[in-house]
Amino acid sequence: MADSTPLIEEAGFAGTDLERLREAPRKTHAPRILLLHGSLRTRSFSRLVNLEAARILTRLGAETRIYDPSAMPLPDDAEATHPKVAELREMVTWCEGMVWCSPERHGSMTGIMKAQIDWVPLALGAVRPTQGKTLAVMQVSGGSQSFNAVNQLRVLGRWMRMITIPNQSSVAKVFLEFDDNDRMKASSYYDRIVDVMEELIKFTWLTRDCADYLVDRYSERKETAEQLSQRVNQRVI
Ligand SMILES: Cc1cc2nc3c(=O)[nH]c(=O)nc-3n(C[C@H](O)[C@H](O)[C@H](O)COP(=O)(O)O)c2cc1C
Numbered sequence: 001m002a003d004s005t006p007l008i009e010e011a012g013f014a015g016t017d018l019e020r021l022r023e024a025p026r027k028t029h030a031p032r033i034l035l036l037h038g039s040l041r042t043r044s045f046s047r048l049v050n051l052e053a054a055r056i057l058t059r060l061g062a063e064t065r066i067y068d069p070s071a072m073p074l075p076d077d078a079e080a081t082h083p084k085v086a087e088l089r090e091m092v093t094w095c096e097g098m099v100w101c102s103p104e105r106h107g108s109m110t111g112i113m114k115a116q117i118d119w120v121p122l123a124l125g126a127v128r129p130t131q132g133k134t135l136a137v138m139q140v141s142g143g144s145q146s147f148n149a150v151n152q153l154r155v156l157g158r159w160m161r162m163i164t165i166p167n168q169s170s171v172a173k174v175f176l177e178f179d180d181n182d183r184m185k186a187s188s189y190y191d192r193i194v195d196v197m198e199e200l201i202k203f204t205w206l207t208r209d210c211a212d213y214l215v216d217r218y219s220e221r222k223e224t225a226e227q228l229s230q231r232v233n234q235r236v237i
Contacts (some may be wrong), residue, residue, distance in 0.1 A: 004210075005023050005050055011052075013116075014218050014232045017213075017216075019102070020127075020213055022212050022227040024209045024210050025209065025212065026049035026209055027208060027209055029059070029063075030061055030062055031062045031063070031096055031097060031204040031208065032062070032063050032064075032065075032094055032095045032096045032097070033054075033057050033062045033063070033065075033095060033096070033097045033098065033099060033200070033201075034063050034064075034065050034067065034071070034092060034095035034097075034098045034099070034184070035053060035054055035064060035065070035066045035067070035098070035099040035101070035102050036048040036050075036066075036067055036098065036099070036101070036113070036116050036117075037066075037069070037101050037102070037104035037113075038069075038101065038103055038109060038110040038112045038113025038114075038116075039096040039103050039112060040069065040111060041072050042114060042122060042181070045103070045140045045171075045174040045175065045177075045178065046101045046102060046103045046138075046139075046140045047066075047184055048178055048184070049101050049138060049140055049169075049171060049174070049184070050099060050101045050138075050191060051066070051084075051182075052184045052190070053101070053136075053138070053196075053197055054066060054102075055097055056193065056194055056197040056198075057099075057197050057200075057201065060075050060197060060198060060201045061201070062201060062204075065091055065094070065095070067087070067088055067091050069084075069112055069115075069116055069117070071084050072084040072085065072088065072115065072119070073085065073118065074115055075115055075118040075119055080119075087121050088116060088119055088120065089119070089120060089124065089129065090132060090138045092120050092121055092129040093124070093129045095133065096133055096134070096204055096208045096211075097133055097134035097135065097136075097200055097201075097203070097204040097208075098134070098135050098136070098162070099135075099137075099138065099197075099200065100113065100117075100135065100136075100137050100138070100156075100157075101134045101137075101138040101139065101140065101155050102138075102139050102140075102149045102153060103139065103140050103141070103142075104139050104140070104141040104142075104143075104146060104148055104151070104154075107146075107148045107231070108148060108149065108152060109139070109148075109149040109153060109156075113149075113153075114156070115221070116213045117156055117160065120160070122160065122161065125227060128161075128212075128215070129159040130161060130162050130188065131160070131161040131211070131215040132161065132162070132163065132207070132210075132211030132212060133161040133162055133163065133208075133211060133215045134162065134163045134164075134165060134200055134203045134204045134207060134208075135148055135157045135160075135163065135164045135165065135200075136164075136165050136167070136168070136169075136196050136197070136200040137150045137153035137154055137157065137164060138150065138168060138169040138170070138171075138196065139153070139169070139170050139171070140170075140171045140174040140194070141170065141171070141172050141173070141174060142173065142174065142175065143172065143173070144172050145159075145170050145171075146170065146172075147168075147170055149170075150169075150177065151168055152169045154168075161215050163203060163207055163208070163214070165196070165199050165203050166199070167186055167192075167195055167196045167199045168196060169189070169192050169196050170192050170195075171189045172189075177189055177190075193215055
């Protein structure tokens with residue numbers, strides 16, 4: 001400890017490197033958004049809310065995919081080569097932003113919601129499937145409006161190093177909000193979902209070209225340099 005040099009001035013790996021940002025090419029394809037829901041029920045309202053969100057996103061110019069968690073094994077109860085796990089990982093790698101919509105069960109997000117995220121590692125070799133990508137969080141409840149699940153989803157988004165947008169949606173007594181054709185009725189809840197999707201698309205347009213830059217960390221550059229250089233090792237540690 002006595003010889004450590006924790007100051008960035010001495011470590012030499014710090015810097016915002018704005019050139020990298022200026023050189024980032026602008027992508028022009030439709031923003032790619034993956035939607036995950038946290039229920040296996042045949043008439044799942046978290047899935048139906050995501051279907052509405054996907055329609056809105058398509059209208060806003062996005063390309064969307066929805067993952068079906070049915071038959072996905074629990075984390076560590078199968079190899080990562082399991083087709084449902086491979087499918088999830090391929091979709092997460094494909095997307096540039098995500099929507100997570102969980103039911104509230106016993107004051108929490110569902111295990112089905114959490115299990116999907118637990119199958120997604122922070123890094124798959126050189127690929128970082130979630131880091132620097134945008135995220136919108138939503139929840140549905142059978143009872144009065146609450147924010148337990150969205151608050152937990154926000155924590156999870158932070159853990160996956162995602163850019164979780166400020167706006168969010170929580171639909172209370174969700175069973176009252178859909179008609180016989182499984183379409184959402186006009187309401188302030190619906191309008192809020194439009195607001196959230198609009199914000200998600202704006203953040204995705206603004207950040208997707210520099211996602212790698214945004215999640216590039218001083219401490220990780222320092223660690224990499226330490227591993228590569230014995231000389232730096234001796235000076236810094
Ligand atoms: C075991 C269980 C626990 C639940 N806990 C809550 C709860 O804590 N708060 C709430 O508002 N609704 C609760 N509900 C109602 C669900 O949020 C509601 O049925 C929701 O529509 C389920 O999502 P889904 O339609 O996507 O399956 C619970 C339902 C079940 C079956």
